Amino acid sequence: MINLMDMSGRNVMVTGAAQGIGLEAAKLLYALGARLTLLDANPQKLxxxxxxLDPQRVLAQSGSVTDRTFLEGLVxxxxxxxxxVHGLVNNAGITRTAMIDKMxxxxxxxxxxxxxxGVFNCLQIVGMDMKRRADAGDASPGSIVNVSSDAGRxxxxxxxxxxxAKSGVLGVTMSAAREWGRHGIRVNSVAYGVVATEMTEVVRSEKFRARYLASIPLGRFLEPAEAVKSIAFLLSDASSFITGQHLSVNGGSHITA
Structure with a gap:
């Protein structure tokens, strides 16, 4: 039986790989047979x-997606x-919360x-490796998945x-898909709602929980291990003719015509 999600023989780079969505993505892709290039700003968590994990299948380095010299060396x-690098999960992110007048x-x-x-840095540097292989005759040089959010929509x-920033990621995704489609490089984004990670603890607290759950037709928050299935789909052959798209993974909280 053909497994369209099989990632054997492919190397996938995951940013922000030491926790949350990045960590769960790395676990799932590894289980699907992928080799991994992992980076995170926190060396202990990484x-x-x-x-x-099998060290023959994993390359892990601590560094920042804002450091282009580091990224170029890692790639x-x-x-x-x-x-x-046959796949990229552009996931690294931070929050600095403040109201507009106080930010x-x-x-x-x-x-x-x-x-x-950081998303642009990784996309550009990894994309150039994909383009190099495309120019050498590789018909399927790679797939890039940028992690966005309902906050950007x-x-x-x-x-x-x-x-x-997350709105900008949507524009980056569409522009890169248009430019690189002729090379066989696919670029998509996943737009998550509220994922149950450390970053959303305030939103999921008793003070705000009921309000947010009321806006989600499926009536629950998204678990990281569930969220990353969409990433694996967009990296895999199951999505071979999909590019420039934003996949909403939010339990229906952002439904459009």
């Missing part, structure tokens, strides 16, 4: 994340070791630097920086 090493320029810039410029209170 070390814990790779415990028990070069991954390409040499695994024959290329500092530093809080704004920190989130834009990681959540938007309908706004969010207290996180104008986060909402702006």
């Amino acid at each position: 070390e814990q994340a790779v415990e028990g 070069a090493e991954a390409a040499e070791r695994f024959g290329g 500092s320029v530093e809080q704004w810039q920190q989130v834009i630097d990681v959540n938007l410029t 309908k706004g969010t209170i207290g996180q104008i920086n986060y909402g702006a």
Whole structure:
């Protein structure tokens, strides 16, 4: 029986891989047979994340998606070791919460630097490796999945920086898909609602829980292990003719015509 989700022989780079969605994505992709290139800004958590994994299938380094020199070195090493980077999960992100009138320029810039410029950095550097292989005759050079959010589609209170960055990720996705489609490189995004991670603890607290659940037709928050199935789908052959799309994974909280 053909398994369209089989990732054997492919190297997938996951950013923000030491916790939350990134960690669950790495676990699922590894179980599907992928080789992994993992990065995270937290070296201790990253070390814990790779415990028990076959070192022959995993390359893990701690660093920031804002550091292009680091990223270029990591992608070069991954390409040499695994024959290329065949998939990218552009997931790394941070929050700096404040209402508009109280948000500092530093809080704004920190989130834009990681959540938007960091996405561009990884997409560009990994994409160039994919394009190199496409130019050499590889008909399926790779798939990129950018992690966005409902915050980028309908706004969010207290996180104008986060909402702006995640909205920007949607534009990055569509533009890259248009430019690189002729090379066989697919670029899509997943737009999550409220995922049960450390980043959403305030939203899921007793003060706000009922309000948010009332807006979700399925009536529950999204678990990280469930969320990353959409990422695996967009990386796999099951989505071979899908590019430039935003897959809403939010229990129906953002339904449009």
